[in-house]
Amino acid sequence: MATAEMPDHDRATHMFEGTGTVIAIDITAGKIGLDHGPVPALKWPAMRMAFKVGDDIDLSQFKKGDQVQFTLHKVEKGAYPIVELCEASGLEVVPRLCAPDGDQMPMPNTSGN
Incomplete structure (x- = not known):
């Protein structure tokens, strides 16, 4: 559901969804390794x-081998962080599958901390 704070067309300009398989998890560092499919909106291959x-x-x-869907958030500098992550039942992206219920979408901590 689009909101006044973030209509669907605004989300499409800075949120990019994809699917993949978990290949590594580093909870301490807050990182996940994925073998992901193409992300056409970013012109990324698998x-x-x-x-x-x-x-x-x-x-x-999550654990190694899980099929997941993720949402990347566009940032000015550096790597795009994952701001939404959930289990997926296949390789096809389901729009907004991982989006939280409620009025506002999560915004990433991009301070690098």
Whole structure:
């Protein structure tokens, strides 16, 4: 559901969804390694990458081999962090599958801390 704070068209300009398989988790560092499919909105091919995750994501809920869907948040500088992460039942992106219920979308801590 689009909100006044973040209509769907605004979300599309800075939130990018993809799917992948968990290949590594570093809870202490707040990072997850994914073997992800293409992310057409970013012109990314399928590849293996490590991503920083937002503070609101509990990595202890995931394990190697899990199929997941993720949402990346566009930032001015540096790597795009994952701000939404949930289990997925397949390789096709389901729009807003991981979006939280409620009026506001989570915004990442991009301070690098």
